[in-house]
Each structure stands twice: as C-alpha cells, then as structure tokens.
Amino acid sequence: MARIIVVTSGKGGVGKTTTSAAIAMGLAKKGHKTAVIDFDVGLRNLDLIMGCERRVVYDFINVINGEASLNQALIRDKNCNQLFILPASQTRDKDALTLEGVGRVLEELAKEFKYIVCDSPAGIEKGANLALYYADDAFVVTNPEVSSVRDSDRMLGILASKSRRAERNEEPVREYLLLTRYDPNRVKSGEMLGLDDVQDILSLQLLGIIPESKSVLTASNAGIPVILDDKSEAGLAYQDVVARYLGEDRPHRFIDDKKGFFRKLFGGRL
Amino acid sequence: MLNSSSVLEFKSTTFFTPILILNTNDIAAIEQTLQEKISMAPDFFKHSPLVIDVRELNKSELDFNVTEIVETLRRIGLFPIGLRGGTEQQNSQAQKLSIPVDAGRDHDAGALAQHDRRAAVATDAGNENPTAESMNGEDKNPKATATSATADLPVQSVAPVQPVRTMLVTQPVRSGQRIYAPGDLVVMSQVSAGAEIMAEGNIHVYNTLRGRALAGVQGNTSARIFCLDLQAELVSIAGDYKTSEHITKTTQKKPVQIYLQDHALIINEIA
Ligand SMILES: Nc1ncnc2c1ncn2[C@@H]1O[C@H](COP(=O)(O)OP(=O)(O)OP(=O)(O)O)[C@@H](O)[C@H]1O
Ligand SMILES: [Mg+2]
Secondary structure (H helix, E strand, C coil): CCEEEEEECCCCCCCHHHHHHHHHHHHHHCCCCEEEEECCCCCCCHHHHCCCHHHCCCCHHHHHCCCCCHHHHCEECCCCCCEEEECCCCCCCHHHCCHHHHHHHHHHHHCCCCEEEEECCCCCCHHHHHHHHCCCEEEEEECCCHHHHHHHHHHHHHHHHHCHHHHCCCCCCEEEEEEEEECHHHHHCCCCCCHHHHHHHHCCEEEEEEECCHHHHHHHHHCCCHHHCCCEHHHHHHHHHHHHHCCCCCCCCCCCCCCCHHHHHHCCEC | CCCHHHHCCCEECCECCCEEEECCCCHHHHHHHHHHHHHHCHHHHCCCEEEEECHHHHHCCCCCCHHHHHHHHHHCCCEEEEEECCCHHHHHHHHHCCCCEECCCCCCCCHHHHHHHCCCCEECCCCCCCCCCCCCCCCCCCCCCCEEEECCCCECCCCCCCCCCEEEECCCECCCCEEEECCEEEECCCECCCCEEEECCCEEEEEEECCEEEECCCCCCCCCEEEEEECCCEEEECCEEEEHHHCCHHHCCCCEEEEEECCEEEEEECC
16 A cells, blocks of 8 residues: 655745655665655756756646656656656646646556655645645654744644545544754754754654754755765664654654764764 | 426524624624624634524613614624514514514524424434534523623524533644534643634643633633643633733643633632
8 A cells, every 4th residue: 555645844945845855765765666746836846856857858737637647757766766756847837736636646656656755835725735635644844943833733733634534534644743954052052942842832753853964955956865875964864764654663863962972973964 | 397306405404503692782882892702713703693682682671773783793794694582573673684583482492493493304313513412501691791692592403402512622733723612622632822722611621722712602601711731822711811921920831720700710720
C-alpha cells in the first residue's frame, strides 16, 4: 500500500520544499520507490532544489488535464533511480488543480509507488487544502517562533477536519512535527522558542529537529537535496527523520548548543 | 406519469432553533444587546433562524410592535421564523409577515412543532444535525438582561424529548476549530489558542485551555467552566466574559473553576 505524505506548515518559507526534497530522497535511498509532487503552482521550486529544472517538459497540471501521461511528466532523479519528481506548472493558474484531478493522479501513482510526498504551498487556502486532502501522514514543518507554531496548529485543525480521512471518519491522518531552522543559540538568548515550548503548544510526535545550517542553501543552489550531504548537520538530521519515520528509534540531536561537541563528532559545519 | 414521491417528499427532521426571549420592549436595547452577542460568536449567530418569545412582554403588559421587532432582527442578520406567546393581534401581525405563530399553550414542543408535524409523512429518526438532540432542559428563567436566547424549544416532530447529552472530545481542538455542544462539553485534549469551544451547559477541559471557552451560551447562568490549566484567551458564562488580560496572574496556568455570581465571573483555583 502506498502512503501519501503531505509536507505542510501554513506559514511560508519555513522549509517545506527543503524537507520534501530531503525526505523523498531519504526514502528512495532506503530502497522505497518514491514520488515527490510540487503542489505550489506558479511558484515551482521543488525542481530547482532537486536539480532537475532543465529537464521539465510536462507538469502536474498537464497530467490532470490529460495533456500528458504520468510517465511522460515524471522526472527520474539523477542521484537515485527510485525517486521521481512531478513538477508544478510555472505558468498555469492555481485553479487548474482540482480535487478530483489530484485524486486521479494520486491514485495512479499509488499503483506504482511506495511513498508519495506532497510539497504543499504556504497558506491555508485551496492549494494547501488540496495538498493535504488525500494524505495518510502529515509532516508539519514548524520554525521555533510563535507565528509559525500558531499556523502549524491551524494546519493540524484542518487536517483533523477537512482531510479525506476526516471526512470519511477513517483513522485520522498521522501527524508528525518537524522543527526546522532550529538555532540553539537563539533559543538560549530567548529570541526563539525552545523545543519544550513548541511541544507544549502542539503536543505532536517529534520526528526531528533540523538545525539552521548554511549547508541547506549550498545544497539547494547545487540542486542536490541536503540529506545527501553527510557533512551537514541538517543533512544528518534529515537522515534521522527518515529513519524514525520508518520505525527506527534514534535519539534526537542538535538540540543543545554543546559548543563544538557534535560538530567535532560529526565533522558537520554550520 | 411521475408518481408523487418522485416529485417531492416530506421528511420529518429535527432541527434546533434558538428562542429569543424578550424581557423589554426597548428596541434600541434589544438591538444593542444582540449586536454584542453576535460579535462574540458571529459565525454562530449570523443568519441564525430564531423564534421570538414575547410571553414575558405580555405578562408585564409591555407594549410592542411585532413588525418593528421582526424588522430589527432581520436588519442585524437574524431570521425570525416564529412567534411564541403573542396575543391574537400580535399573532395576526406575525402572520401577515409570513411568520408562523405558536399559541403558547405549552412549554415544550408546541404549536410550532405541530405546524411542522403536519408536513411529516415519512419518519426519519436520524438526526441531520448533531446538535439536534436534547435541546430541552437548560435554564428557562428569563434573565435580568434585556434579552436572552434560550434553547428550550426544539422544533421537532418525532423524537420524544431526550435528556441533555454530554459531548466528549478526545482530539485536540486546534486553532481555527470550533465546537458547539448543546449540553455539557468534556474535552480531554488541549484547546489551542485560536480555537473556540462553546456549550449550552458546562465545559470541562482536562488539559490546557488556551483558546476561548464559552459556557451557558444560551443564557444558562449556572453553567461552569472547569479546566486543568487556565491559559485561555477568553472565558465566558452566559455572555459575561473575561479576556486573558483580565484573568489575574494568580489563576493563570492553574486548575480552576469559573462561575457566575451576581453577573461577575469568578475564577477560583481548585486546590
Ligand atoms: N535548516 C535550514 N537552515 C537554513 N536555511 C534553511 C533551512 N531550511 C530551509 N532554509 C531556507 O529557507 C528558505 C525557505 O525554504 P523552503 O523553500 O524549503 O521553504 P518553504 O516552506 O517550502 O517555502 P514556501 O512556503 O515559499 O514554499 C530557503 O532559502 C531555504 O534555503
Ligand atoms: Mg515551498
């Protein structure tokens, strides 16, 4: 059975696309056939982060409209042959995505893929609702600040009431917290919320903490998901996330600012 | 030829309509009070159908004009759909406005329900509205305030009156979510900031309450709110409320009970 994962947040710019690319790659690297879909119509950038922007011919909306087959539109990743990308359209308007159309594409993908990762646009409007509607699992990406936490909470409410699982009264969407752009120094100085504060408000299962790291930008400029960078703390944290999602028990790291300790241990750079 | 059942169908359903009990004939005061209520729960009251109860007015021999009241209600976005306890003259005024009247013979499912029952052919006991059950039994005493909406009359046709049920919520109530319980409400999980829980009866939150909690929303002044960890944005009982700004530090983040005493909200730590 395929599992549909939505990467969502409410608030923009918190790291959804970075996360979608990383976990899709992580799952594929573990041998699971994975597709990652860009739901951000008009603002596509998943293909940039995945480094396949120059190979885009057809997109998600072409498939929905029957202008291209799924196989024509899916782009095989250059680093991992278990990973496929379904890019968003840069030119169409958002209304081209329909609930029924999205459902059809997901159903077809589910026949072939183990995991389908949906990179949600920001906001709580139609685009975000479409991205989460069919989800089995939700990765709620949150930055350690009040507005991001509040928006995540709002998203969780929508997941609990407007997803297909909610509408059909099925087992609820499994919700996981991903705390990203975490900077222990700024937590210590009180500029950012700590893990405890966030957990206090959201009470969700924590899948991982992704530290703020320059390597994320470097990776996205290079078009290689950061999870492939074994020298990056963010990359290692994403590897942990995938392992935990697949059922492995790994301790959380990069929470405290143990000056240099982890950095020395993992040779990571910040 | 089409047989009659394919043209239309009568179903008896149960639905819930608030009763607006008027205690004054001062239209301006009525309008102002209603505006205040609406601003507290706009989604709930907006376009809400309601039955106007004028028994108190007639008992106190206060003079009023049905048309004027109906027009005022409509102007602020409410839909009067019935008049209860009117005199013959008031009733005929209402009927001219196409508003059904209830002679006010009894206190429960009265003539309005009868009115409905005549149309009831098929019996479909299933409630379409989850809040439809158990509308009886809250505080029926008109309050000292200008108006109070009391849900003591279900416009229902088949089901016998049922005791007020307790609604149990086990999932977290997240920001943007709203819950309305026609009786008591018990929430086992947290209520987030930006969430709103309302009950006609008491509210129990066995977790952290960060959002808004409104108990006794139909005017039950003896309703109470209990919670294990008070961090609410707003608490209200029967329309009297306090915002977080006015909740004293001593009861913040404490297990508390909240009740009404002489129109003042009392927040007490539960030791
Ligand atoms: N852990 C991190 N450390 C440093 N920078 C990060 C991290 N995660 C994300 N970023 C940066 O934050 C910016 C936004 O990231 P991303 O595009 O993944 O967010 P998004 O939630 O998908 O945004 P949108 O809502 O616009 O779709 C990017 O510039 C990215 O490089
Ligand atoms: Mg994005």
